[in-house]
Amino acid sequence: MERSEQERKTTGVNATHCSFRSRSRLVPMPYEVQTSVFEGPFDLLLHLILKQQVELYDVNLSEIVDAYLQQIEAMERRDLEVATEFLLIAATLVELKTRRLLPEDSAVELDDELGLWEERDLLLARLVECKVFKDAAAVLHSLSADAARSYPRRVGPVEDHFIGLAPDLLRNTTLEDLRAAYGRATAPKPVARVDLSHVNPIKITVAKVVGELVEELPRHGRTTFRQITSELVDRIEVVVYFLALLELFKRGIVELEQSQTFGDITIVWQGGWQGGVWQAGVWQGGAVETVAVTGIDDYEG
């Protein structure tokens, strides 16, 4: 169908690429994401899901979230609304992912479960809608391209004879109208933007935090999520820490305990850590580059 053809076209984007930090061997197709191309969170998520057939369970979510963070970082105009949208979607993804990592029998309120489903369906609906209009826009593009091949005659009457006939189009125009029209014509037409220069650019990534936690957690043995995030200011950083923690949990490097919904999460270090090299054998690439700090580059979700 035509649709899949368009998908392929989209895959073939060829402007500046920015490859993901991860050099994962688990994901066969190393995928690339164009920076500064995705106009919004839907754009990006559509790309990620449709192009790479990203499956949220198998392929690591943290890469997606990193992609989101990169996008926010790369945004030329730091636009609070856009950033919020990105975060909102990222948060929903995190929640979806979380649900799937947690054991089935964990005490999940039915309402929560339904709420999550609703959220998921809403997100899906919005993605589909976004896709619909993207495809409609492609048709508009070809329409306008076709129309541009035909130049309309806009010459008007050419013979002097007809000129004098024109009724006085200025009879209802006042000097004030003219002045106002000049004002409209010369208005600088600025684009409204929010000055966010005071907001620090987000530098944090899941990979980076995993690296930090792998270094930090063994010293504590047992700590809480609240504890390790107590110094953080931005909510996004907390989200990233949470993701990193989930990643470690998934790999059996930490155990997580939460006694009640919204209660503090207890983190128990499970792994061994010796001489700067991760011993459990799941930290791929750790042997190539000494982990901890340089772990950024080796992290895979």
Place this chain on the structure above:
Amino acid sequence: MAEDHLPAAVEAILLVAEEPLSPELLAQLVGSTPLEIEALCGDLAAQYEAEGRGFVLKRVAGGYRYQTAPEQTPYVERYVLEGQSSRLSAAALETLAVVAYKQPVSRNQIASIRGVNVDGVVRTLQVRGYIDEVARDPGPGQAVLYGTTPAFLERMGIDSVSALAPLGEFFPAAEVVEALERGLHVVPEDELFDDPPPTGEIDETGGVDGG
């Protein structure tokens, strides 16, 4: 059928018109009926085409106008050096698509569909004359509602927005929706397929202007 003088009168008027002229206006000017004008213009367009003329008579934005035959574009463009204005960006096209199909629509509604702030692009499209304020939302806040303009129709080379393919035709193919759904699924694969597809939700958000 049309009287003898009508076709030539219509040709003359269209030659000096600077915008597409509606059948109603043409009928009024030459003393005819819109229906007759439409038949006549159809005949003229067919004649020009049969004769392989360098111009065509086209119905655009609710009216008729002369424009160059697409095959002659290379020659025309040698003459109309500055005729080529900017092309529409993807952002502009997507916003236009939303406005075209959802009009009258508020900026917030557009933003919600596109998932991005659209203030800049909406303003630009308005300055370019492709969209304009058509109404105010009667609800609280009285948001400005936008619609497409005749200039938009001219730019797209279509007679009216109803000439656009129905939005339903752009609904993603089943594989795509499935891929999206899989991408977002919460439960293991096998359970997934027991669940009804969330099309109900889509209709809801897709059909109603979700503020």
Place this chain on the structure above:
Amino acid sequence: MAEDHLPAAVEAILLVAEEPLSPELLAQLVGSTPLEIEALCGDLAAQYEAEGRGFVLKRVAGGYRYQTAPEQTPYVERYVLEGQSSRLSAAALETLAVVAYKQPVSRNQIASIRGVNVDGVVRTLQVRGYIDEVARDPGPGQAVLYGTTPAFLERMGIDSVSALAPLGEFFPAAEVVEALERGLHVVPEDELFDDPPPTGEIDETGGVDGG
């Protein structure tokens, strides 16, 4: 005789030309000779006449242009008198205001200030007799400079342009307007249109607009 494509190419170019085009220019544009063009245009004119078209191809001021057929004059007059809206469009009024306050001013300068192509509007205003060519830019290119006409002053009920309503301080400073005139773009909005479409979904080919 003329090759097949030539007549249609000439027809297309003449359709969009705002002034009479010389056989020399036409020959150059379509790849022919002035002599051949003259023969061809003679043929076309004869065809139109034989077919009783509402337009004629006329040789005027050393060139060819389309005009309405003399027999259709009453209809054209009726259109000019009744057909058009009885007030200036917003675009035309803005352009007229720029000319009034900034005269003498070139089309390019007006276009830079208004951010859109103004050729059609300038032409309309000129045809209406509200503005006219008043000088040539002494610089390279010798652009035509426009100013308002005595007829404009008369319509507005003033003696001279110095009687125009003074621009208050809330209007952009002179430097801003001058920057605009020189074509320093107010960037962000234009970027929306001049950038290549950012996603691969929008095919990039043919993305040039003929507005």
